[in-house]
Amino acid sequence: GKTSLIASLSARLQNNGFKVAVLDLAQISERDGGTDAGRWYYSIAYRLSRQLRLKTDLQMWWQDHSILSNRQRLVEFYSEVILGNLSDHVVVFVDGLQCVGELPFADQLLASIRAAHNSRTTDPDFARLTFALLGECDPNALVEHPETSPFHVTQPVALQDFNRDETGLFGTEMGISP
16 A cells, blocks of 8 residues: 555656655664664665765765764764765655654654754755654654754645545555555
């Protein structure tokens, strides 16, 4: 369901000139150092860089910015690496948002998204970067410090159970005949 909808929307966005990346936090947590903060944040940058097909020496860039906190490093990564190398609008789907609550250090990802949003006032390039946060959770339970939460500047979409007619719309949207 959700993965198919992300894929469908990603294809539409790409057909309209957007660059798209899908960041699956559950996959990163399981495979790429779910207990090591530095490795986890590097994995985020690596996956975004790879999916957006950015030609950069990420390992060198990451080491050169090691003095920064994880939040600051991600914001600089968004600015210097993503927006600095792409002139298109970029949409990042962050799937598996509920995983943020499972890791004691993962809230800095949400803080970096909030900081990127706030940067739109001083750096217009950040208006080309959009994050879509997806997951099965109470967003307010994911952040310890509400002032760094991206959820105050988002539009929540709460889904109820679907009836048969409504599920037919999903089938049509995904190219599945009823």
